[in-house]
Amino acid sequence: MSTEEFSTTTGVYQSSRSNLAERVLDAWKDMRRSTRRLIAEQPSEARLLFYVMLSDIVFFLSWSIKTAVAPTEGASDKIPAEIGLWLIAALFVRTAVMYLFSGAVWLSLKLFGGKGSWKDTRAGLFWGAVVSAPFGLLAAIVTVMMSLFEPSFPVLKEPWVALPPYWIGLIPFTWFISAGVAEANGFRSVSLIFMSMSVLAIVAVVMGMYLRATGVI
Numbered sequence: 595m596s597t598e599e600f601s602t603t604t605g606v607y608q609s610s611r612s613n614l615a616e617r618v619l620d621a622w623k624d625m626r627r628s629t630r631r632l633i634a635e636q637p638s639e640a641r642l643l644f645y646v647m648l649s650d651i652v653f654f655l656s657w658s659i660k661t662a663v664a665p666t667e668g669a670s671d672k673i674p675a676e677i678g679l680w681l682i683a684a685l686f687v688r689t690a691v692m693y694l695f696s697g698a699v700w701l702s703l704k705l706f707g708g709k710g711s712w713k714d715t716r717a718g719l720f721w722g723a724v725v726s727a728p729f730g731l732l733a734a735i736v737t738v739m740m741s742l743f744e745p746s747f748p749v750l751k752e753p754w755v756a757l758p759p760y761w762i763g764l765i766p767f768t769w770f771i772s773a774g775v776a777e778a779n780g781f782r783s784v785s786l787i788f789m790s791m792s793v794l795a796i797v798a799v800v801m802g803m804y805l806r807a808t809g810v811i
Contacts, residue, residue: 606635607635608631618724618725618728621770625725625769625770625773626777629722629773633717643689645721645724648724649723649724649726653684654685655731657730657734658681659734692723700712700715700779703715708779709780710775715775715779718775719774719775719778722767722771722775723770725774726766737760768788768791768792772787
């Protein structure tokens with residue numbers, strides 16, 4: 595099927611594979627090319643906001659399933675009692691955090707020769723969040739299956755088995771947003787950005803656990 599491009603006053607669009615599901619599948623195959631296509635369309639801020647809020651909703655659903663609906667026994671004692679309030683707060687705060695995070699990423703990459711604008715960086719980062727969102731839902735489904743089979747397979751209750759599905763979604767999330775912002779800022783390599791963001795993610799998780807253990811949060 596041939597791909598036709600057409601220009602409008604706001605950007606360059608392609609006629610083929612234009613629905614959201616097809617574009618997510620294309621991004622799984624080639625995130626950089628998918629991001630390049632999105633940036634060429636010069637998306638409106640409303641469209642970028644839709645992307646980040648869509649990822650917010652999927653984030654909320656996946657963590658609700660993993661922590662409130664069907665938590666595994668091996669992880670339930672590590673889930674705070676007020677998790678429902680935390681999830682609701684995250685649903686509303688995450689959008690602002692994503693905007694602030696995109697600004698911090700853009701400024702950081704500027705120091706190392708990044709060529710993209712803040713809007714391009716937002717596009718790459720928010721699109722990466724959407725593209726990685728299904729992996730979070732998949733992890734939630736895995737936890738549901740694990741909770742169902744725990745009585746038959748006691749090993750599933752062990753923390754070293756029960757906890758990884760709660761955090762494994764960080765890997766595709768970090769990879770896809772790294773590829774998105776790398777393309778948006780003209781970097782040839784994704785690896786360095788991915789490693790840097792992975793370190794930040796690990797630090798954030800450890801810091802969160804520490805603050806929780808000390809009663810700060």
